[in-house]
Amino acid sequence: MSETASGAGFAFLGGCPRSGLTLMRRLLTGHSRIHCGADTGLPVAIAMQWENFTTQLGDLHRQDFGLEAEQVRINMAELLTGLIGAPAEADPDLVVVEKTSLNILAFERLGRLLPQARFVHIVRDGRDVAASLLQRDWRGPDGQRFAHVSDPAAALKYWSDLTGIGLQAEAALGPRRVLRLRYEDIVKKPKRSMTALLRFLGLEYEVATLNYTGRPIELVGVGRDSLPLLDAPLTTARIGGGRALGELADEVVQERLRALGYAAAAAPARARR
Amino acid sequence: MQEIIAQAPIFIGGAPRSGTTLLRAIVNTSKGIVCGPESRIVPALCALSSQVEQMHMPLLERQYGLNVDALHRKFAASINGFLAPLQAQTGRRIAEKTPANVLHFSQLRRLFPDSPLIGIVRDGRDVVASLLSMDWTDAKTGQPLAITRDVAAASRLWVASVEAGAAMRADGNYFELRYEALVSHPRDMIAGLFSFLGEDAQAVEAALHHAESFNADAGSHESSAARVAQPIDTSAIERWRRDLNAKQVCEIEAIAGPTLAGLGYV
Numbered sequence: 001m002s003e004t005a006s007g008a009g010f011a012f013l014g015g016c017p018r019s020g021l022t023l024m025r026r027l028l029t030g031h032s033r034i035h036c037g038a039d040t041g042l043p044v045a046i047a048m049q050w051e052n053f054t055t056q057l058g059d060l061h062r063q064d065f066g067l068e069a070e071q072v073r074i075n076m077a078e079l080l081t082g083l084i085g086a087p088a089e090a091d092p093d094l095v096v097v098e099k100t101s102l103n104i105l106a107f108e109r110l111g112r113l114l115p116q117a118r119f120v121h122i123v124r125d126g127r128d129v130a131a132s133l134l135q136r137d138w139r140g141p142d143g144q145r146f147a148h149v150s151d152p153a154a155a156l157k158y159w160s161d162l163t164g165i166g167l168q169a170e171a172a173l174g175p176r177r178v179l180r181l182r183y184e185d186i187v188k189k190p191k192r193s194m195t196a197l198l199r200f201l202g203l204e205y206e207v208a209t210l211n212y213t214g215r216p217i218e219l220v221g222v223g224r225d226s227l228p229l230l231d232a233p234l235t236t237a238r239i240g241g242g243r244a245l246g247e248l249a250d251e252v253v254q255e256r257l258r259a260l261g262y263a264a265a266a267a268p269a270r271a272r273r
Numbered sequence: 274m275q276e277i278i279a280q281a282p283i284f285i286g287g288a289p290r291s292g293t294t295l296l297r298a299i300v301n302t303s304k305g306i307v308c309g310p311e312s313r314i315v316p317a318l319c320a321l322s323s324q325v326e327q328m329h330m331p332l333l334e335r336q337y338g339l340n341v342d343a344l345h346r347k348f349a350a351s352i353n354g355f356l357a358p359l360q361a362q363t364g365r366r367i368a369e370k371t372p373a374n375v376l377h378f379s380q381l382r383r384l385f386p387d388s389p390l391i392g393i394v395r396d397g398r399d400v401v402a403s404l405l406s407m408d409w410t411d412a413k414t415g416q417p418l419a420i421t422r423d424v425a426a427a428s429r430l431w432v433a434s435v436e437a438g439a440a441m442r443a444d445g446n447y448f449e450l451r452y453e454a455l456v457s458h459p460r461d462m463i464a465g466l467f468s469f470l471g472e473d474a475q476a477v478e479a480a481l482h483h484a485e486s487f488n489a490d491a492g493s494h495e496s497s498a499a500r501v502a503q504p505i506d507t508s509a510i511e512r513w514r515r516d517l518n519a520k521q522v523c524e525i526e527a528i529a530g531p532t533l534a535g536l537g538y539v
Contacts, residue, residue, distance in 0.1 A: 037337050038332060040337070045324075052317070056412045057314075059314070060310070061355075063311060064312075066359055066361070067359075068358075071355075071358060075351050079347060083333065083337070181314045
């Protein structure tokens with residue numbers, strides 16, 4: 001299997017938006033052997049298209065075009081890695097990391113499409129995620145704010161649904177393929193978190209990952225929302241800000257919080273110190 | 274590594290129910306060309322490539338080192354990868370016929386600068402009448418497709434398909450033919466088409482007897498297969514006079530009137 005079809009050397013970040021994915025990109029871009037660009041949305045689009053071809057047209061393609069399922073996978077895998085893999089063509093030692101938060105929707109499919117790719121699921125306390133979502137002004141084509149940025153219960157459900165899909169992918173692909181990182185650990189113990197992540201990617205820790213001030217990155221789309229936060233030093237100040245939303249969490253959300261180790265109400269950052 | 278296609282593939286398209294399957298059967302009689310049933314790959318990948326080009330190109334160029342030419346090459350290689358096994362099996366040049374190809378001819382030209390593009394046009398009223406008799410459903414929802422139930426939706430698709438083909442008329446490697454002319458004067462029309470494709474007079478003779486070699490069992494998405502397995506006739510011209518009521522005709526003409534007039538159908 002060619003490397004471009006296997007996904008070796010490629011990693012995908014995903015998680016519920018407002019969980020710290022852009023912060024992670026900020027950290028990773030400091031590493032000498034990582035290329036981590038802004039969100040492209042391509043992994044989800046191509047994985048979904050691959051699944052459509054496979055489920056809806058697989059028999060037709062095999063019978064009338066001599067196209068075996070593996071050939072279809074290779075075609076779509078090489079399309080995805082070809083579109084985002086130019087940095088690695090120039091420097092084969094680079095690990096290309098694609099960070100689109102909604103990659104989480106397709107982790108499992110991407111794991112089958114690219115059997116040697118790695119995945120990083122970033123999670124954050126759902127109450128804090130919901131609080132951050134509720135500060136967004138994200139609107140649909142109809143001009144209306146999305147429910148998950150305007151209604152607290154919908155924000156919590158959005159977090160629970162996306163995180164649940166991520167947990168399913170973790171179970172399906174296993175710990176050798178998917179690493180779960182908690183936002184709270186990243187900001188409280190950044191060196192330990194980055195060391196674990198880089199080891200998972202087959203790389204050594206580099207101190208430059210944490211020395212990111214003065215090293216700008218280009219942000220696009222909703223990633224720009226994080227701009228005011230990204231040039232500041234890492235802080236634990238944004239842990240626990242959504243504690244009050246816990247009262248609105250239904251049983252499903254509560255169970256998800258417990259499963260991820262957020263059972264107790266997150267204490268305010270000041271109290272933790 | 275994706276397989277290589279020796280000759281640029283031929284792409285055939287047109288509004289659904291315009292005679293694209295008949296065209297496929299005719300092209301398939303050539304000893305040098307093979308045209309399988311609708312693969313439905315090309316419209317999907319063209320749509321994706323257009324979307325990426327329109328929405329993400331500056332970002333991909335700045336942050337991933339991918340310029341627009343490379344983007345086109347990547348998508349072309351992917352489409353070729355889907356077509357290559359059939360070419361390897363048959364040793365013949367590939368023609369790909371999916372009606373919706375026509376909606377993506379302009380993007381296909383960017384992806385495949387040397388590919389012949391063939392569009393077929395039929396009276397929009399006959400197209401709508403035929404669409405309304407189809408039982409096509411959405412593969413995901415199982416619900417009937419709007420173009421098989423809604424005159425306006427069917428009319429809009431016909432207009433979009435015809436206009437997408439018309440936009441290619443200045444392209445030297447685009448060939449357009451009319452369904453009505455093809456079934457009324459098949460020898461002349463096939464001769465013109467085959468001349469465009471570099472096929473000889475012997476191939477034209479074979480194409481006139483396409484029904485003898487057409488495999489109606491191939492594919493699962495060609496509603497016309499049984500009919501195309503019969504010799505060419507003109508019975509489907511102006512079927513709309515039998516199949517549509519006055520209200521439906523008015524609704525079509527309200528949407529497609531200028532396009533029908535431009536093509537000389539009204």
